[in-house]
């Protein structure tokens with residue numbers, strides 16, 4: 001069996017209350033996986049633990065077979081994390097920012113420059129490549145942050161709400177870049193509240209509520225589970241409502 005891109009076992013995290021509860025999740029290499037869930041379901045918390053930005057209370061995270069808790073540096077080398085709050089240095093141009101990030105990853109300078117040029121063109125940033133990021137709109141900053149996350153050729157790309165705030169053209173560009181990456185064999189995990197995007201792009205969809213996986217599968221599998229031909233929006237709302245009823249019965 002091939003090693004999964006991501007395998008999570010018994011992942012658990014509490015803040016003032018339990019936020020991620022004994023979560024198991026496996027994502028195959030080369031898969032496009034969408035993580036859905038209502039506000040506060042724990043999606044960002046899960047992904048931040050996978051990206052090594054937050055320590056789990058309990059549980060194991062394996063990235064392409066590397067134990068991310070034992071060997072975080074090796075695991076992080078394989079991962080790109082794209083937050084919904086782009087962090088880019090105001091006083092650098094996109095090209096300078098990409099050079100800086102490539103330096104942190106110790107990408108060989110010639111390769112880094114070629115990669116930066118490719119990403120700048122892919123993301124339509126060429127006209128702004130030499131302007132300071134400080135004057136950029138949120139959408140442009142998101143694209144620069146995405147380029148920065150891809151500069152070291154990650155095998156697993158994790159994105160938290162990557163399309164929020166993007167205009168239609170920019171959203172299309174980002175979607176095309178991600179689909180292109182999946183075609184190249186890269187694994188993508190993305191949270192989104194735009195169910196149409198998950199429906200169109202993701203091969204598998206996981207629905208999270210209160211830090212637990214309510215259901216996962218292809219759209220067809222989720223439809224079978226619900227027992228009727230529905231849109232992802234209907235399936236999602238049904239699943240979330242059903243789990244509320246179950247909780248109410250259990251309580």
Ligand SMILES: Nc1ncnc2c1ncn2[C@@H]1O[C@H](COP(=O)(O)OP(=O)(O)OP(=O)(O)O)[C@@H](O)[C@H]1O
Nearest residue numbers: 015016019037038039040041042043044045046191
């Ligand atoms: N650092 C933190 N300290 C305390 N509570 C936190 C922290 N980070 C997240 N939480 C809480 O954990 C819960 C889950 O948050 P999280 O951001 O993971 O949810 P989400 O599913 O990504 O939600 P959304 O769709 O609204 O972005 C929320 O109640 C949030 O307030």
